[in-house]
Amino acid sequence: xxxxxxxxxxxxxxxxRTTLRHRHDGPLRILKSLYPEGEGVCHNVIVxxxxxxVGGDTLDITAHAEAGAHGLISTPGATRFYRxxxxxxAQRVQLRVDEGARLEWLPLEAIAYPQCQARNAxxxxxxxxxxxxxxxxxxxxxPAAGQAFNQxxxxxxxxxxxxxxxxxxxxxxDTRLLDSPLGLAGQRALGTLWLASGxxxxxxxxxALLDSVRLALAGAAPEVRTGATCPDPRLLLVRALxxxxxxxxxxxxxxxxxxREHAWSLGGTAPRIWRV
Numbered sequence: 001x002x003x004x005x006x007x008x009x010x011x012x013x014x015x016x017r018t019t020l021r022h023r024h025d026g027p028l029r030i031l032k033s034l035y036p037e038g039e040g041v042c043h044n045v046i047v048x049x050x051x052x053x054v055g056g057d058t059l060d061i062t063a064h065a066e067a068g069a070h071g072l073i074s075t076p077g078a079t080r081f082y083r084x085x086x087x088x089x090a091q092r093v094q095l096r097v098d099e100g101a102r103l104e105w106l107p108l109e110a111i112a113y114p115q116c117q118a119r120n121a122x123x124x125x126x127x128x129x130x131x132x133x134x135x136x137x138x139x140x141x142x143p144a145a146g147q148a149f150n151q152x153x154x155x156x157x158x159x160x161x162x163x164x165x166x167x168x169x170x171x172x173x174d175t176r177l178l179d180s181p182l183g184l185a186g187q188r189a190l191g192t193l194w195l196a197s198g199x200x201x202x203x204x205x206x207x208a209l210l211d212s213v214r215l216a217l218a219g220a221a222p223e224v225r226t227g228a229t230c231p232d233p234r235l236l237l238v239r240a241l242x243x244x245x246x247x248x249x250x251x252x253x254x255x256x257x258x259x260r261e262h263a264w265s266l267g268g269t270a271p272r273i274w275r276v
Contacts, residue, residue, distance in 0.1 A: 002056030002087070003027055009061075011042060011103070013068035018042040020071065028059060037269040041070045045273050046107070052080030055087030055117060062094045065101035065130070072104040074271040078139070079110040081118035081154070090119040097130035097198065102264065105134030106256070106271065109189070109245045112140050112154040112170070114147055124160035126198040126234075133259060135252050137191040139245045140170065140178075149178075149188065160196060163232055184241060187225070189248045193238040195259050200233035209236055209262055216258035220251035228255070 005026030012019050017039040022030050027049045034043040046061065053059065059079075065071050081089050091110070097103045110120050126132055136158060141149030149172050156168040170177065177183040184190060195209065210228055213236070217226045224242040231237060238255045242248035257268025 002054075002058070003050065004058045004060075005048070006060045007046065007062070009044070009063040009071070009073070011063075011065045011069035011071035011101070013066065013101075016040060018069045018071060020044060028061070034272060036272065037267065041072060041266075041269075043072045043074070043271055045271065046073060046075050048075075048079070051077070052082050053089035053091065053118070054082045055084030055089055057089045059091045061092070062096070063103060063105070064096040065098060065103040067098045068100045069098075070102040070104075072271065073106065074273055075107040076273045078108050079120075080113065081110065081116040081120075082113050083115040083152075084117040086117065088117045088119055090121070092119075093122040094125070095122070095132055095134070096125040097127060097132050099127045099129040099198070101127075101130045103130075103132045103134075105132070107135075107137075109137040109139050109191075109249065111142065112138065112149060112152060114141055114149055114151050114172070116152040116154065118153070119155040119157070121155075121157040122159070124164075124196055126160065126196055128198040130198040131263070132196045133194070133256065133263075135191055135193040135256070137245065137249060137252065138189070140172075140188040140190075143188055144244065158192065158194075160235070163196075164194075164235055166192075185225075187241040187243055189242045189245045191238075191240040191248050191252050193240075193252050193255055195236040195263060197234045203233075206230050206233065206236070209259065212258045212262040213238060213255045216254040217251060219254060221247035224248050224251045226251055226255075
């Protein structure tokens with residue numbers, strides 16, 4: 001029987017402290033709130049006990065940062081889209097950021113297993129004065145385990161209505177997309193990092209943010225291809241391609257730490273779960 005799990009997270013500013021209220025239904029849980037960088041930033045880890053999704057399973061996650069709050073969300077492991085006989089498995093994430101709030105969405109990768117039928121969708125809603133820093137990372141198959149992505153399909157969607165919309169249909173049979181220099185160039189790990197602001201940055205600030213993240217990416221592993229752009233005055237994007245997830249994720253973590261420092265004057269205090 002398919003699982004349909006929901007998790008609603010709401011971050012609120014209570015004096016100097018950001019606190020979390022949450023509700024769940026089905027196999028999605030939140031671990032306790034942690035404050036490794038002081039009371040103002042609330043760190044949380046989302047746990048999905050089944051460990052993966054099969055055909056018909058659905059995960060719906062919403063996170064809301066209310067005015068003045070700062071939440072950081074991660075996961076202890078990858079989101080795994082397993083083989084399906086035809087039914088689609090879906091993860092849908094909605095991130096909402098109010099005025100003066102900050103929200104960080106930093107899950108580990110989604111893995112598209114051979115013969116999966118998967119949908120991975122994320123939607124942003126950001127008020128003026130709010131900012132969101134996050135990423136979306138995907139691995140196609142498990143090349144290190146000899147499980148190539150030779151059958152199956154992954155639908156990827158990232159959107160901020162009115163500002164940014166990306167939809168990709170990654171089909172294992174589409175060799176031109178997977179292997180062409182104009183597509184994924186034979187790489188099987190891909191990632192997008194964003195810093196999104198509810199109001200436009202001045203040109204000088206955009207350029208300073210781009211300079212900081214490009215400098216950080218210069219130290220990434222040579223097998224990872226990266227690039228940073230501002231396609232809109234409210235949005236900075238980093239793209240990354242690599243043969244495996246680990247060096248690609250390390251590159252995005254470098255970019256994340258640089259943006260945290262230069263955009264928010266915060267250190268790169270990584271979620272504890274990254275070091276387990």
